[in-house]
Amino acid sequence: MILRQPNWAQNLLATQVASAEGEGGRGQGQQQQQQGVSPVMELVMALSDQRLYREVVWSLKRGLHDARSEFSFVRMRGLNALAKFMSSAANAEKVMELFRGSQSYQELQVVPVLFDYALAPRKRLAKNLGIVGAAEAGSDVESAPTTAEVTVALRVLEGCCLLYSGCRATASQHAAVSELIDFFLAGGPSVQSTCLDGLLAVMLDSPPNQKEFERVHGLRKIAEMLRNSHLDPDIRLKIAEFIVILISQVLPNGNRGFGIGEGSKPAWMTKWAQQELVEILGEESSALVDGIIDAGRQTFSDQDNQQTSMLRYAQELLHLAS
Structure with missing residues (x-):
């Protein structure tokens, strides 16, 4: 796409922005609001x-x-x-x-x-x-x-x-x-x-x-690939990350229309995913899946911390499936 404005439009719009930023004081702001945008600027916009x-x-x-x-x-x-x-x-x-x-x-x-x-x-x-x-x-x-x-x-x-x-x-x-x-x-x-x-x-x-x-049975088909030791290691890690994001962020946010669980309990769609994973990876994965679901409810201080936490869970899931 060609998103660059023509030079004549760029100059006028830049002047308008500079004028708006340069206005200081309450009285001047009210005066500018009363005057409004000039007809030329309206045409340019x-x-x-x-x-x-x-x-x-x-x-x-x-x-x-x-x-x-x-x-x-x-x-x-x-x-x-x-x-x-x-x-x-x-x-x-x-x-x-x-x-x-x-x-x-x-x-x-x-x-x-x-x-x-x-x-x-x-x-x-x-x-x-x-x-x-x-x-x-x-x-x-x-x-x-x-x-x-x-x-x-x-x-x-x-x-x-x-x-x-x-x-x-x-x-x-x-x-x-x-x-x-x-x-x-x-x-x-x-x-x-x-x-x-x-x-x-x-x-x-x-x-x-x-x-x-x-x-x-999409989750079952994808999770079963996680146990394939001959699969590309990067894809196996990608599958683990997919499962972590799915059950911690995507499914809980999409339960509207399905019926939301009471209190802090996950909605039934998340419960279904949890049961599928336990059946495929074994009972020892239950605690890890619970931790992933709980991590989806947490509020992280920044995106880096969230990504680090999700990656850690993905690596643990991958280790469990090996």
Whole structure:
């Protein structure tokens, strides 16, 4: 995205900010409030907002157009453009607001395109194969998504879900949790890592997706991989971190709509996760899981302390599963 303002707009806006910061005293502040913003400045701000809106729409349309291509290398180009847009939106509140508003328009929705072309195209291909003959359908089948394409698509999905809760609702309509678990079980280290991040983003404050995760026994399938000593060590640690974040932060925050437990007791969704882990890792893991759940209720002085605590629990969980 081209977020830089033209020089003439930058100068006027900088002057406005400097003038506002330079105003001191209560009387001067009231006088400035009565005078309001000049007509020229109102025009500059309106033009800047319109320009930013056009940039957002153009960036989404360009990325989505390429992401719908029949060829993997073109889809990859579009997904990279969308990933860069998500990064820009995360660092700019105004862009984030415009992105949220854009997702109410079907032609600008990102999540459906991800599942139709990069993450779950086999469903659409199966539908096509059921309509036409196999020989005729072979020429209409697009190039299969590559590992790199799936990885970037998962990152874009993660960004969408973190920026806007409505994208999580859209993802639930495409069985996102089931698709991501399938990718995790069949993919390599890079896909597995991004699948875990994507699952957390999809399930955050989303009861439907959490319910889907429970229905397909997602925690059991992922936790069983933790006991695979032949798995990449970094992925095993990533799985342990995923489980810690899931039961300490994601599930307790998403229990709205399921029924919250009384007092300090965890809600039933967290209890289900606890039972699943104990069945897989053994009774000796019960105390550790209780500690992880309690850590999710604590208020840490800073983010570093929280990350250190979560990493410690993940390492203990990994040691227990070894």
